[in-house]
Amino acid sequence: MGPQPNVSFGQTGISLKVDFTPVASLSKEQSSTYVKETCLKLVPGKDVSRRLSTLDDEGQLRMAHAMALYESNRVPGSDDAQAIEWLLKWGRLSKALPGDSGQRFEREALSASGLVKRLLINGLAPLTDKTVAELESIYSPAYVSTGTGTVRKTPPLKIGLLRNGLFRGLTQLVDGQIAYFEPGKGVKLQRDSMDWFKEQATHVQDYVKFECGPYPLANPDSGLLTGYELSTHLESTEAVQLNDRRLLGYLLNRAQVVGYGSAYGKPFATADFDGLRDEDALYDLMGELLRKPGMRDKVGRCLQLTGSHSSDGTIRMNPVIPPETSIGRTELRWNQLRTLIHEFLHHLSHPDFNDKADTIGHGQIIDEGFVDMITAIIFRQLADEIGKKPEMAERFLRIKEPAKPSARQLTTGYAEAGKGADQITGKIGQDRAYAGFFLGATKFLGFKK
């Protein structure tokens, strides 16, 4: 394999050379020597012999071709030492091989080196001060920017109003979630098999990795490049361990939905709640609500019926099939697919992005809003393709006749947090939103701190 067509990365204009001439006819030993010498040339003193020797034949081949790609495309200012580290880690865990269809090997290798990330970030212009100022009141609704700085606009918290509004709204939300799955008298609950979700997960992972533009794959530390497999990290929501942390976490998450939600009378606004100032008060209130008679059981049941993720990469899918009165079977399939994408995106969000939730008033914009905004973008693209190709309907939904998902599933959910993410992305553009979310380039998201 000598010179090949360039590999391009979505609509970003990034187009990189593919020329394997230097490594095309090398034996295993020669491949290894080539990698060692290239590393020494890029970073004097960088000895990778020991780590190379632990790779099998395919690994040696993979590394030699990846080094050739990296060396011929690196740009001034590239961190070669870091690129070598990333490539060695990826080379050990990847299954990609030169010659894979759709230039998948080339896209993986160049992404794993960090080069694509660097080029994507270099290609984005910084935000203007005007845009940053406009974003502030979305991130932190309780604050307002003046000519000379930022001031809090909310008076002291009215705890009684907050308690009443949240307790009423959350009880309604929790009861509604349970009722949605209630099978009715004498009817047995039906369940989907976890094997089905595992199959679906394999296709979802592949789709996000290669069909959703360069950003998801461009983070060299992403699970997409370091051997994570969604299908082996799936669990049933019914197996979730119910402890205080999880029960409280569920209520705190839903408190944001209720607190900002017009359907619940916006208790945060009524009570002059400030997410940065009143975090502890909210935490205490949720503890109080959880101690009310019957509440632990109800919240526990909700956890067993709601998709979720853990920081170790575990993703839980709800296998319970709601009765036909709640949702039709085809709509349920679409909904499961959407949930799987949503939970998987949590796993792919960059830690530096996630850390920003604590620095703004409406933290759920970061915790959930962006996740669901990107979920909706990917889901719309996928739903469009599934609508045209019956074999994709079979693969992703296990149905023969792909009716469309309901309009509700095609737009960003998560109430006000989702609206906030939509508004922010409208102002900064999808590329910057993706760079912040997937690559941790949070400077493009316009935070004040």
Ligand SMILES: [Zn+2]
């Ligand atoms: Zn979520």
